[in-house]
Amino acid sequence: MSARRTELSRRGFLTGSLLVAAGTVLTSACSTDPTGAAGSGARTTLNVWYHAYGEAGTQQAVLRYATAFTKAHPDIAVKVTWVPGDYAGKLNATLLTDAAPDVFEIGDFSESLARRGQIAALDDVYGSARSDFNTNAVDSVTVDGKLYGVKMIDDVMMLYYRKSALAKAGITPPADYDGLVASAKALSTGRSKGLFLGNDGLGDAPILAVWSNGGELVAPDGTVGFGSPQALEALTGLKRLHDDKSLLLGFTTDWWDPAVLTQGVVPMQWCGLWAMPAVKSALGDDFGVLPWPSYKPGGTPAVRVGGWTSCVNAKGKKVDAAKKFVQWLWVQQADLQKDFAESYGFHVPPRRSVAATAKKLSEGAAKETVTLADRYGKHNPGTWDTAVSATFSAAAAKIAAGDGDPAALMAAAVKKAQGEIDKQRG
Known part of the structure; x- marks a missing residue:
């Protein structure tokens, strides 16, 4: 998640707010103060932020979820705020103000939010479902x-390959890095x-290279690990992949x-x-x-x-209601x-029992992906903000291009990244 903070316009992002109370969408709002909540009987109004998902139907879905929640909890109204554009920048800026949301989602988890007391611990929200x-x-x-959060969805990233292309070339799907290099060259x-x-x-x-050789990006104690001998x-x-000229560069769209x-x-x-659906x-x-x-x-x-x-704003005045919403939706x-x-x-779905009953994940490559994620899944560390990741990536790019001594490049990157992480951890 980006650590960059940007100026926030009241008018610029709240055009996507909708208030749900007593199980009904009451009004669209263009201000921070939703109307209609008093008449609904709700004693509390939660402001819940989502970034503007690109998938059709997602915004309507979260409004349905809010409606179902208010039917079960008529004393709590929910204002769903759909935030387009630079979500991370807008969120970071708003968290510094009284207009901060009560519940909000973040991409890669940010440890600094917990360390500075911005988000609430949610151990009690998990309960026996942990x-x-x-x-x-x-x-x-x-x-x-x-x-300090409840995972809503897992996005799994992996290697796709054409079975027919590898079979035609007499290539077995690679099981180690030597095999990947050889396969890419042969193809x-x-x-x-x-x-x-x-x-x-x-x-x-x-990142994958470090993990695949038993290394780590950052240790749990905040020590940079990507300068280790195995990393x-x-x-x-x-x-080797660059020297072999096996990589496609500069396509019209990127890896995603x-x-x-x-x-x-x-x-x-x-x-x-x-x-996968498009593939x-x-x-x-x-x-x-x-x-990998x-x-x-x-x-x-x-x-x-x-x-x-999903995270709860620990500095807000509605922590208990916010926890109730997160628990109801993402745990129960x-x-x-x-x-x-x-x-x-x-x-x-991050819950194993839910993933096991998801029909679209029950067969073929989708089922294999769930297995791979459970067996080999790794996440970027909570300290992996823009400054740290950019420092690492810049050094890795020079190493791959043969532009300098690898040990010296990585030592300099480790020193710079450690300084950034130390600042995060106070």
Whole structure:
């Protein structure tokens, strides 16, 4: 999540607010003060923020959820605020004001929000359901042993490959990094390339390289870990893909769009579960999914798991009601959690029992993706803000390009990133 703070216009983002009270959408609002709540009998009005999801139907879905909540809790009205544009910047700026939302979602979890007392611990919200959330979902929101958010959806990122293309070339899906390099090289013919990681030739690869060789980006105690010998070894190995000229660079869209795979431009691509409906529509069953392979035989493969997390504003005046809303929607309502994950886009519910009953995740490559996420899923650390990630990525890009001494580049990056993390942790 970006640490950048931007100026916030009252008029610029509240055009997407709708108030739900006593189970009914009462009014659209263009100010911070919803009307109609007093007449509904509600004693409390929660302001709940969502970023503007691109998937059709999502905004209508969260309004339905708010309506169902108010039917069950008529004393609590819910104002759903749909925030377009720079959501992270607008949220960070508003959290510094009295207009801060009571409940809000964030992308990659930010540990600093917990450390500065901005978000409430939610251990009591989980209750006995805690064990039903996958390990990654729990670990990603844990700070000093307490849980500071409830994961809403998991976005899983992995390697897609064309089965027919690999079979035609006599290639077995790679099980380690040597196999990935060899496969990408063998599948590169003439002007065609074997693998697409992103227009910059890196994408998530530097992060995945560190994880796949037993390294970590940042340790739980805040110590930078990406300068370790095993991390440096794997990062240096990325240069092989560039030296072999096996990577497609500069496509019309970036790694998050499956067009490069579905249009037959490359036979292997790093992308996300959200793209699977489009991939299946274009390729039928002629595709498979893989984790980023372990750097060495016997190592640990990796898939990256992002997504969105619901948090409660600890500095607000409605913490108890806000917790009740988060608990009701993201812990107790299995059907709504399943609906949110698979009816608008394609995601994995963080609760194992809910994921197990999601029809669209019950077979084929989708089911395999759920298994990969549960077995190999890794999340960016809570200290992985823009400043830290940019420092790491810049050094990794130079290493992959052979632009400087890898050890020196990474040592400088570690020093700079450690300074940023120390500031975050106070």
